[in-house]
Amino acid sequence: MPATITAIAAYLPEKVLSNSDLERMVETSHEWIVTRTGIEERRMAHDEEFPSCMGAKAAARALEKAGLKATDVDAILCATMTPDFLTPSTAALIQSSLGATKACCLDIQAACSGFLYGLSIAKGWVESGMYKNVLVVASEKNSAFVDYTDRNTCVLFGDGSGACLVQPSGKGYEIRHVCLGADGAESQLICIPAGGSRRPASANTHEDREHFMKMEGKEVFKHAVRRMEASAKECLDSTGILEADITWLIPHQANIRIIEAISKRFNIPWERTLRTIHKYGNTSAATIPIALAELDEHNAPQSGEHLLLTAFGAGLTWGSSLLTKV
Numbered sequence: 001m002p003a004t005i006t007a008i009a010a011y012l013p014e015k016v017l018s019n020s021d022l023e024r025m026v027e028t029s030h031e032w033i034v035t036r037t038g039i040e041e042r043r044m045a046h047d048e049e050f051p052s053c054m055g056a057k058a059a060a061r062a063l064e065k066a067g068l069k070a071t072d073v074d075a076i077l078c079a080t081m082t083p084d085f086l087t088p089s090t091a092a093l094i095q096s097s098l099g100a101t102k103a104c105c106l107d108i109q110a111a112c113s114g115f116l117y118g119l120s121i122a123k124g125w126v127e128s129g130m131y132k133n134v135l136v137v138a139s140e141k142n143s144a145f146v147d148y149t150d151r152n153t154c155v156l157f158g159d160g161s162g163a164c165l166v167q168p169s170g171k172g173y174e175i176r177h178v179c180l181g182a183d184g185a186e187s188q189l190i191c192i193p194a195g196g197s198r199r200p201a202s203a204n205t206h207e208d209r210e211h212f213m214k215m216e217g218k219e220v221f222k223h224a225v226r227r228m229e230a231s232a233k234e235c236l237d238s239t240g241i242l243e244a245d246i247t248w249l250i251p252h253q254a255n256i257r258i259i260e261a262i263s264k265r266f267n268i269p270w271e272r273t274l275r276t277i278h279k280y281g282n283t284s285a286a287t288i289p290i291a292l293a294e295l296d297e298h299n300a301p302q303s304g305e306h307l308l309l310t311a312f313g314a315g316l317t318w319g320s321s322l323l324t325k326v
């Protein structure tokens, strides 16, 4: 039985952080942010709203769409690089919020590629017959790890979540293939230096602002384009689907210029290249399920249409997936 996404949903916090808000916080301008990144605004979770809460909301919506009870969920995978806690897992907290008492729970730390890593695990579990109902959730509260005094990073990120249900068959999006990759040798390009066991929290790490995300943007940009192109090509080659057969491109939403490069490389018309970056910024692992949920709701892809998903993030990690509407 081919693993199929039978329901997909998203949740975005209500609060909006606009470019003009950021102009009042750091030395930047709406024009610079829009020209260099394509971002106009992003969402921010409130103080008492965490990845588990946002993830549970998206997951509950997906279950409702599928008409499945929480108690029938076999497994919950949560892709997040901004977990509620280092331990316990955010997936376990989501399980409790949903009342999915039968589900096993696991967090995935592959940064912005995490949703595709999750999809790959869900596909394996479902197709092996091990589990029937797997929730793949991606949920991020990036605002908790962004340094709002650092203009290089604070303009880029937003909060939000997406979730999908993966089952052995049914109407939805058949997961034809997922290919994944990583290069730990370049791990220093995007990192949160302190707070792990290598550099536990201390007065010094706090003072040096080492609990915030650091990124060498220019270098990351080059890797992102190269790795997403190569993995998307590998994914197409593995399935035998031609570039001309792709109906929708759903790329990770980190920078509009990266999205343009990938779209041009695969000759996908701009109107068929999904973009949410202008309104949500980079929600890390959640960008792809949020975009897919919006596509599903507003454009209703037709049976037989092919969707190419591709992502890149800290690790470095990357991945691509080919879905076919069934």
Ligand code: ACO
Pocket: 027, 028, 029, 032, 033, 036, 037, 111, 112, 151, 152, 153, 155, 190, 216, 217, 218, 219, 220, 221, 224, 254, 255, 258, 282, 284, 312, 313, 314
């Ligand atoms: N406002 C105004 N000026 C700024 C800002 C800002 N917000 N940020 C940087 N600048 C300045 C820089 O200081 C620099 O000034 P200088 O020339 O005087 O030194 C100038 O603008 C150019 O800076 P660059 O870093 O070269 O700008 P670039 O065009 O590369 O854009 C950006 C930066 C947006 C970060 C881009 O490099 C990028 O998108 N990188 C990839 C991000 C990505 O793909 N991330 C992957 C996933 S993230 C994850 O996994 C967590």
